[in-house]
Amino acid sequence: MPASVLSRKSGSPASAAKPKKIGKMVYFFGGGKAEGDESMKNLLGGKGANLAEMAGHGALRLPVPPGFTITTEVCTYYWQNRRSYPKGLRDLVDNNLRRVEKLTGKVFGDAKNPLLVSVRSGARKSMPGMMETILNVGLTEKTIPGMVEQTKNERFVYDAYRRLIMMYSDVVMEKAAGIEPAEGMGIRKQLEGIMDEVKERMGYKSDTDLTAQDLKVICSRFKDKVLETFGKPFPDEPLAQLWGSIGAVFASWMGKRAISYRRIEGIPEEWGTAVNVQSMVFGNMGEDSATGVGFTRNPGTGDNHFYGEYLVNAQGEDVVAGIRTPAPINEDSRSEQSKHLQSLQQIMPETYEQLFDIRNRLEKHYRDMLDIEFTIERGTLYMLQCRVGKRNGPSAVRIALDMLQEKLIKKEEAVARVTPAQLDELLHPIVDPKAEAATKPIAKGLPAGPGGAKGMIVFTAQDAVNWAKQGKKVILVREETNPEDVEGMRAAQAILTARGGMTSHAALVARGWGKCCVVGCGALEIDVHQKTVSGAGEILREGDWLTLNGSKGLVYKGELPMRDADEGNKELSEFLKVCNAVRKLGVRANADTPEDAARARRFGAEGIGLFRIEHMFYGKGSEAPLFKLRKMIVSKTLEERRRALDELFPHMKADIKATLKAMHDLPVTIRTIDPPLHEFVPHEAEKLKELAQSLNIGLDELEKRAANLRESNPMMGHRGVRLGITYPEVTEMQARAIFESAAELQKEGIKSLPEIMIPVVCNEAELKHQFELVAKVHREVTRAMRVKAIPHLVGTMIEIPRACLVACKLAEVAQFFSFGTNDLTQMGFGFSRDDTGAFMGDYIEKKILAADPFQTIDQQGIGQLIEMGVQRGRKARKDLKIGICGEHGGEPASVEFCHRTGFTYVSCSPFRVPIAILAAAQAATKGKKK
Numbered sequence: 001m002p003a004s005v006l007s008r009k010s011g012s013p014a015s016a017a018k019p020k021k022i023g024k025m026v027y028f029f030g031g032g033k034a035e036g037d038e039s040m041k042n043l044l045g046g047k048g049a050n051l052a053e054m055a056g057h058g059a060l061r062l063p064v065p066p067g068f069t070i071t072t073e074v075c076t077y078y079w080q081n082r083r084s085y086p087k088g089l090r091d092l093v094d095n096n097l098r099r100v101e102k103l104t105g106k107v108f109g110d111a112k113n114p115l116l117v118s119v120r121s122g123a124r125k126s127m128p129g130m131m132e133t134i135l136n137v138g139l140t141e142k143t144i145p146g147m148v149e150q151t152k153n154e155r156f157v158y159d160a161y162r163r164l165i166m167m168y169s170d171v172v173m174e175k176a177a178g179i180e181p182a183e184g185m186g187i188r189k190q191l192e193g194i195m196d197e198v199k200e201r202m203g204y205k206s207d208t209d210l211t212a213q214d215l216k217v218i219c220s221r222f223k224d225k226v227l228e229t230f231g232k233p234f235p236d237e238p239l240a241q242l243w244g245s246i247g248a249v250f251a252s253w254m255g256k257r258a259i260s261y262r263r264i265e266g267i268p269e270e271w272g273t274a275v276n277v278q279s280m281v282f283g284n285m286g287e288d289s290a291t292g293v294g295f296t297r298n299p300g301t302g303d304n305h306f307y308g309e310y311l312v313n314a315q316g317e318d319v320v321a322g323i324r325t326p327a328p329i330n331e332d333s334r335s336e337q338s339k340h341l342q343s344l345q346q347i348m349p350e351t352y353e354q355l356f357d358i359r360n361r362l363e364k365h366y367r368d369m370l371d372i373e374f375t376i377e378r379g380t381l382y383m384l385q386c387r388v389g390k391r392n393g394p395s396a397v398r399i400a401l402d403m404l405q406e407k408l409i410k411k412e413e414a415v416a417r418v419t420p421a422q423l424d425e426l427l428h429p430i431v432d433p434k435a436e437a438a439t440k441p442i443a444k445g446l447p448a449g450p451g452g453a454k455g456m457i458v459f460t461a462q463d464a465v466n467w468a469k470q471g472k473k474v475i476l477v478r479e480e481t482n483p484e485d486v487e488g489m490r491a492a493q494a495i496l497t498a499r500g501g502m503t504s505h506a507a508l509v510a511r512g513w514g515k516c517c518v519v520g521c522g523a524l525e526i527d528v529h530q531k532t533v534s535g536a537g538e539i540l541r542e543g544d545w546l547t548l549n550g551s552k553g554l555v556y557k558g559e560l561p562m563r564d565a566d567e568g569n570k571e572l573s574e575f576l577k578v579c580n581a582v583r584k585l586g587v588r589a590n591a592d593t594p595e596d597a598a599r600a601r602r603f604g605a606e607g608i609g610l611f612r613i614e615h616m617f618y619g620k621g622s623e624a625p626l627f628k629l630r631k632m633i634v635s636k637t638l639e640e641r642r643r644a645l646d647e648l649f650p651h652m653k654a655d656i657k658a659t660l661k662a663m664h665d666l667p668v669t670i671r672t673i674d675p676p677l678h679e680f681v682p683h684e685a686e687k688l689k690e691l692a693q694s695l696n697i698g699l700d701e702l703e704k705r706a707a708n709l710r711e712s713n714p715m716m717g718h719r720g721v722r723l724g725i726t727y728p729e730v731t732e733m734q735a736r737a738i739f740e741s742a743a744e745l746q747k748e749g750i751k752s753l754p755e756i757m758i759p760v761v762c763n764e765a766e767l768k769h770q771f772e773l774v775a776k777v778h779r780e781v782t783r784a785m786r787v788k789a790i791p792h793l794v795g796t797m798i799e800i801p802r803a804c805l806v807a808c809k810l811a812e813v814a815q816f817f818s819f820g821t822n823d824l825t826q827m828g829f830g831f832s833r834d835d836t837g838a839f840m841g842d843y844i845e846k847k848i849l850a851a852d853p854f855q856t857i858d859q860q861g862i863g864q865l866i867e868m869g870v871q872r873g874r875k876a877r878k879d880l881k882i883g884i885c886g887e888h889g890g891e892p893a894s895v896e897f898c899h900r901t902g903f904t905y906v907s908c909s910p911f912r913v914p915i916a917i918l919a920a921a922q923a924a925t926k927g928k929k930k
C-alpha cells in the first residue's frame, strides 16, 4: 500500500500529513427531517446521503426508519489515530440515539421495550458486499424478554439473537481484530456447524424448522463457542455491541476484500466509509411482513415499468441468498420462475399502491432510474435504501432517451447518462456475462478488439480462410500477425496473438473492422508446427473451441454462450443525434475502403481523418496492385520505377476515387505511402521468382535488391515523407491519382474534398519539398483535364516529437495538422509500438504506468508535446485545422483531452465513431459545468 495515509500496520499516520480538521461528525435522519442530503455523498457515503434525502427532503419525506450517519471523516480520523475516535463522538452518538428513541418510542437497552439497530457501512461509491453489516444490535439477556413480550414471538427473537451472535463474532471479534483463522476454521463456520448439528439431530431440513427452544439452545452453545475461541464472552451490553459494531465497520474499510475491490475500481483509500446506525424493522414478523428489492424501471430493457421482487415473512438476506424463489411485485416483473407466485400487488394491494407512489415520487425527484430496498413490518412499509440503479447498455440508452422525452432531464444529462462502455454494448455481440462469471479464463491479454467471439482454433491465415469457406467458425491464433495474414484475419471470428501491443498489426486491423481481438497474451505458448496452444495447464489443439472477450482481453477454453449485439439501432442513432446537438468536437473515421467509408458515414462520421493508401495492398483484391507495388519497390533505376508506377497508377486511382465518391461532400484525408518498403517484399520463393521474371532480372539480383532494403530499425528508417524525398515520383503518382479522381468526380457532378497528408515529418523543408510536388501535379492535372482548381488541402501528420517543437514552422506550410499519436507515443516514450506485449502488463500491474499509453493518451507527458504542437501551430496559422488519427482518437479520455486542447476533430475506426461522438458530447458538457 504505497504512500498510504491510512497505515494499518503501525496504526498511525504513515506520513506527517496534517490531519484534516474534522467537521460535524454525526448526521441525523428520521421523522420527516434530515440533517444531511443527497449532495453529501463524500461525507455521508452513498447510503447515508440517500437515506437523508429520502427521509428529509420536502418532496419525499418517505417512511425511513430513523437513524444517524457517522461521517467518512471519522473513518479517516480513526485510521490516522491508532484506531481511536475523535473527542466528543461518544456524546454525539448518545444524543442521536436518544433522538431515535424518541421517534420510535423504544429505548436502547430497555428491558421492556428495547430498541434494536442495524449498523451498516456506506462509502461514497457503492462497494457491494465488500464491507460489513451487523443487524439486531441491542439484543441482550436483559432485552430479550422485552422483545418477546413486544413481538409475542419467542422464536423470532431467538432467531434474531443467533443471527446477531453469528454476525458480531465473525465481523467484530474475528475480522476486525485481525484474526485470520485457517481455512474453514473461522467462527462463522464453527457456529454454522453447531446449527447443522442440531438440525441433523432433530431431523430438520431447513433453518425454518428450528423451534424457539432449539434456537435458545443454539444461542447458548454459540456463546460458549465464542468464549472458547476468543477467550472473552460475547458482549451482553448494548452499548458495547454498538461500539464494537461501529469500529468493525470502520475496520472493514481496510479489510482484504475492500482493498482489492478499491484497487480494481480505482477508489482512493482516503475516501473512507461512513457508518449508518438505523432502527431495525423486520420483514420476518409473519404473513403481514415482507422484504423486497426493486428498480424504478426495468434495468434489463429500460422499459418504463416498475420492476422488483419480494419475499413474505423474510429478511433482506433471504432475498439475496436465493434459498426461496422471490415473487414478483407486479405483473410486469413476472418471470418464468415466478409465474406461479402471487405478486405483492395481489396480496397487499394497498401497500403496493403506496410503494408504487413512492417509486413515482423518487423518480421525479432523482430524475434517474433507481434501485430500492423496502421492508414491510406488520403491514407498515419502510424504505431502507435507494440509489441510482445499475443498467446494461441498451437500457441505459433507452432510459436516457425516454427521460429526455418525458422532460425529466435535459440533453446534456441524457448524454451523461450513458457510459462509452455501455454504448459499446450496442455495437458488438458479447459473451454472456452470467456464463463468463462462472468460468475461469485460461489467459489474459490486451483488449484489442471489442465484443466477444467463439470459434475453433486455427494456426494459419490460410487455414482460417479454408475452414471459413467450409462454413466453420474459427479463431486465428498467431504468435503475431503481419499484412500477409489479413485474409485469414478477415475470415476468422476473432484473432488471438501471444505478442504485440494495442497498436500492433493485429490490434489495428481488428479494431478497424470492429472484430473481436486479444493481443499480447504472453502466458500462451503457441506451437505452430505441433498446432497446439497451451496456457494455465491446458493444451488446446487445432479445431478445439475457444471463446474470447475482446473488451476485457480474456481467453476461455470451450464454447461460452453469446449475447447478440442489439440491432435496435434506431435508438442508437436517436441517441447519437442528441450527442451531436451537444458536442463541439468533430468526429471522423479512419477508413481505407469504400465499404468502411460508407459504414463510417452511417455511424455519423463527418469525414475520413485517415485513409492509409498502403492498405490497398492488403486483403481482398490486393494481389494485382501488390505485385506492381513490389515491382516498384525493387526497381533500381528511375525508368524501372516509373514503369512500375505507371502500372500501379490505375489501381490506386480507382481505389481513391471509390472512397472519395462514397464520402462525397465530406473531407477525406489521404495519407501518402508511409510504411518502410521492405514490409512489402515477398518472402515465399514462388512469389520472388515471379517478381524477378517480371523485372527481367535473375533471382540473385532480386535477393540483393531486397537485402538492400532491409533496415535494422525500420520504424525510424526509410519511411513516410523520406520515401517521397528520395523518390519524388512516388509522391507525384499519388497526388496525380488523387487529383484525377477528384477532377473526374467534379465532371460527374460529385463534390470531393481531398486533404493530402504527408507522414513522419520532422522539419519544414521536407514539407516544402513535398508541397511543391503536389502543387506542380495539381497544375498539370487541372490543365490537362480542363477543370477549374480542385478544392483540396495539403497538411502534415505530427508524429515525431521534433515536429511538436517546430510546429510553428510546419504550420507556415501545412494547412492542417493530424496528430499520429501511435508513432508520437512510440517515439516520445521510446517504446516500440509492436513490442509492448512483453512488458506493458507488468508496467500496469506494478503501477509503473497508470495505463497503457498506446490505449489512452499519456496526458502528463505526450500530452505536453501535443499541447505544444497545437499552441505553436495555431500561433503561425490561427485557423489551423487540427485532428488526431492515432488509435487514441476513439478512446473516451483521449477524446476529452482533444476537446480541451482545442482540436477540430478526432478520427477513429468506424466502429468507434459512436463512442467518439458520445465522448465528445460528454467532454462538451463537462466543459460547461467547469
Ligand code: PEP
Binding pocket: 610, 612, 674, 799, 819, 820, 821, 822, 823, 824, 885, 886, 887
Ligand atoms: C500514427 O502514428 O498515429 C498513425 C495514425 O499512423 P500509423 O499508425 O499508420 O503509423
Ligand code: MG
Binding pocket: 759, 799, 820, 822, 823
Ligand atoms: Mg504513424
